[in-house]
Amino acid sequence: MSLPLLPPVPIGRNALVVEADARTREHLEATLRSFGYDVTVNVSVDEAQAELARGPFALTLLAATLDGHDGLELLRQLQVRGGDPGPIILIASERDVMRVSEATALGAQEFLHKAFRPDDLENVIKEALARPWRTWPRHHDAEDPAAQLQREVALCRSPRMREVWEVVTQAAAVDVTVLIGGETGTGKDLVARAIHHFSSRRNAPLVKVNCAAVPRELLESELFGHERGAFTGAHQLKLGKFEAANRGTIFLDEIGDLHPALQAKLLHVLQDGTFSRVGGKSTIKVDVRVLAATNRDLEHEVTEQRFREDLYYRLNVIQIVVPPLRERMEEVPLLANYFAQRYARLFRRNGFSLSPTAVERLAHHRFPGNVRELENLVKRMIVLDDPTLARTPFLRAAPVAIPEPATNGAPVRAPRSTASLKEIARSAARAAEREAIARVLEETGWNRVRAARLLRVSYRALLYKIKDVGLERVVEPSS
Numbered sequence: 460m461s462l463p464l465l466p467p468v469p470i471g472r473n474a475l476v477v478e479a480d481a482r483t484r485e486h487l488e489a490t491l492r493s494f495g496y497d498v499t500v501n502v503s504v505d506e507a508q509a510e511l512a513r514g515p516f517a518l519t520l521l522a523a524t525l526d527g528h529d530g531l532e533l534l535r536q537l538q539v540r541g542g543d544p545g546p547i548i549l550i551a552s553e554r555d556v557m558r559v560s561e562a563t564a565l566g567a568q569e570f571l572h573k574a575f576r577p578d579d580l581e582n583v584i585k586e587a588l589a590r591p592w593r594t595w596p597r598h599h600d601a602e603d604p605a606a607q608l609q610r611e612v613a614l615c616r617s618p619r620m621r622e623v624w625e626v627v628t629q630a631a632a633v634d635v636t637v638l639i640g641g642e643t644g645t646g647k648d649l650v651a652r653a654i655h656h657f658s659s660r661r662n663a664p665l666v667k668v669n670c671a672a673v674p675r676e677l678l679e680s681e682l683f684g685h686e687r688g689a690f691t692g693a694h695q696l697k698l699g700k701f702e703a704a705n706r707g708t709i710f711l712d713e714i715g716d717l718h719p720a721l722q723a724k725l726l727h728v729l730q731d732g733t734f735s736r737v738g739g740k741s742t743i744k745v746d747v748r749v750l751a752a753t754n755r756d757l758e759h760e761v762t763e764q765r766f767r768e769d770l771y772y773r774l775n776v777i778q779i780v781v782p783p784l785r786e787r788m789e790e791v792p793l794l795a796n797y798f799a800q801r802y803a804r805l806f807r808r809n810g811f812s813l814s815p816t817a818v819e820r821l822a823h824h825r826f827p828g829n830v831r832e833l834e835n836l837v838k839r840m841i842v843l844d845d846p847t848l849a850r851t852p853f854l855r856a857a858p859v860a861i862p863e864p865a866t867n868g869a870p871v872r873a874p875r876s877t878a879s880l881k882e883i884a885r886s887a888a889r890a891a892e893r894e895a896i897a898r899v900l901e902e903t904g905w906n907r908v909r910a911a912r913l914l915r916v917s918y919r920a921l922l923y924k925i926k927d928v929g930l931e932r933v934v935e936p937s938s
Contacts, residue, residue: 470473473497475519477507477533478550479526481674487520487550489692494584497695500681502672504525504533508540511665512604515543518587520571523562527904531558534565535618535805546587550595566593584910608652614797615646617787623650623779630777636729638714638774639752641781644831647752648712650781655708660748663707666700671713679721689738701734701745708748714766715755715766726770749774766886784829791822794830798837809839827898833848836900893928896921900930 462738474496475759488498496517501507503525521693522530537544546568551559559570568587612624630637631654639647648667655665673681684699700709711717717725728734733744751774760766784791795813803811813821817840826832843850896914903909911921 473499473516475502475507475510475516475544476500477519477525477530478502478522479524479528479672480522480573483522483550483678485674487580490580492692492694493577494581495694497697500673502669504528504530506534506667506669507533508536508542508832509665509667510545511537511542512540515545517545518541518584519544519547520550521547521567523549523551523558526910527902527906531565532564533563534567537566546590546592548583548587548878568592605656606715608649609768610658610797611649612653612781613648614793615787615790616793617789619782619787620790623781626777626779627653628657630654630779633777634659635776636749636751636774637777637779638757639779639781640757641752642783642829643754644829645781646830647754647781648710650779651708651710651712651750651752654750655710655748658708658748660707660904664704664709665708665709666704667712668700669712671716675718675721678718679724682721683724683734683736684739685737689736689934693738696736699736701728701747702743704747705745706747708750711749713753714751715753715757715760718775719765719767722770724768726767726773729770729773784826784833786824791824791826791833792818794833795821795837798834799841802838802841806838806841808844811841811844811846813837813840814847817846819847827894828902832901864899891929892924893930896924896928897930900925 472495474491476484476487476491476498478487479502480499482501486501488500491498499516501510507519507521522532524530534547536542547566548569549555549559549562549567550571550573551562559567562570563799568590569583571583587879590689615624627650637651637654639650642649647779651667652665655661668682670678680693680697680699683701684697685693686731687693687696711725724734728747729749731744732746735742757766757771758879759774761771795818799811799813803809821833821836828835840846840848896910899910899913900907903913907921907925908918911918914921916924
């Protein structure tokens with residue numbers, strides 16, 4: 460059934476920008492504000508979907524690629540969850556041009572090259588608004604966010620996570636700040652959502668800010684807003700995230716990356732609930748509960764004088780540490796099957812399910828990227844139609860060690876090695892290099908330029924290493 464069409468009348472002057480690249484994002488925001496738009500900026504599909512759940516937009520500018528992730532997933536989610544983004548303009552680089560037709564089929568209205576001029580953007584917006592555009596009504600079978608949250612919490616049933624949920628329940632009942640720690644990808648965001656959902660503020664907004672994703676010079680305005688004329692490009696008043704979260708909860712992710720100057724201002728807000736917008740003289744008072752998360756050791760950051768000690772103690776009224784997935788491996792089959800069901804429905808791959816062999820292999824993988832790695836791995840399996848893990852590059856690059864069954868009650872021991880210590884050390888170093896390179900390539904979507912930067916080696920050295928450790932054959936999935 461075709462989607463209904465709306466007349467070409469903008470809902471207002473609010474625009475949503477979904478772009479991870481800082482330079483492009485700032486260029487888009489400044490240009491849109493010069494056109495008179497009130498701009499909301501997100502850097503991920505999840506943030507954009509949460510923003511769309513709060514209300515409609517006059518138009519949305521969506522990057523085809525978001526820091527190695529698929530920006531078109533927002534279009535797929537709109538078909539399942541609904542939302543009112545207005546006409547969608549796809550922002551694409553040279554590498555993304557081939558995906559324009561796919562985006563158009565999913566509901567994108569216009570296309571704009573990343574290297575755009577202001578008049579290019581103005582013309583594209585006029586074209587988009589001059590024609591009817593699609594809207595995505597909420598489907599009756601779409602899962603309610605609260606029901607989805609409770610289902611995800613129920614999946615985390617290991618002894619370690621049961622301890623976490625006990626503290627979450629207690630923390631939710633008391634209106635104090637909570638500091639959530641743990642490695643990247645363990646589920647700190649889930650814990651924050653659960654605390655808000657089970658608190659007395661559940662009917663008010665939960666506003667998330669990634670302190671590492673927003674450039675430092677823009678983060679103060681993002682958090683606290685700015686007055687018109689406060690700086691170049693500030694053509695109108697902007698409300699900050701603290702005002703948007705009034706009577707609700709604000710979740711400050713990656714709090715360890717907060718600049719010292721903003722740490723002082725945040726401390727002031729925590730002490731008396733007041734702040735001033737950038738360029739403003741009046742004092743604004745808000746009623747906001749603060750949750751913060753970090754993958755850093757903040758006590759060490761305090762010792763090294765990179766994080767304020769007084770702010771640390773203000774945030775650390777209740778501390779929750781989310782254990783890594785390798786310490787709760789009994790959850791892997793449950794999580795894997797949940798992700799398979801969820802994304803098979805989202806990607807319209809009806810009938811897809813994980814094979815028992817694939818689940819067994821997943822249950823013995825180390826998952827350095829934790830739950831996020833597992834989720835992305837299952838997504839790839841669905842996209843490649845690979846229910847048995849036969850064509851998934853990452854696990855082929857880092858083979859899974861599945862223990863053999865015991866014999867007569869005793870475990871089977873590996874045969875003794877006759878290799879020299881030098882050979883053993885060389886082999887171990889090679890295996891470690893292979894795993895590190897494979898992990899970074901996986902995290903960057905096999906973008907070898909970014910991977911080389913993260914690994915702090917030259918691009919040519921990385922190409923040599925990929926070939927040397929035998930990863931070259933899995934750069935492209937087999938057909």
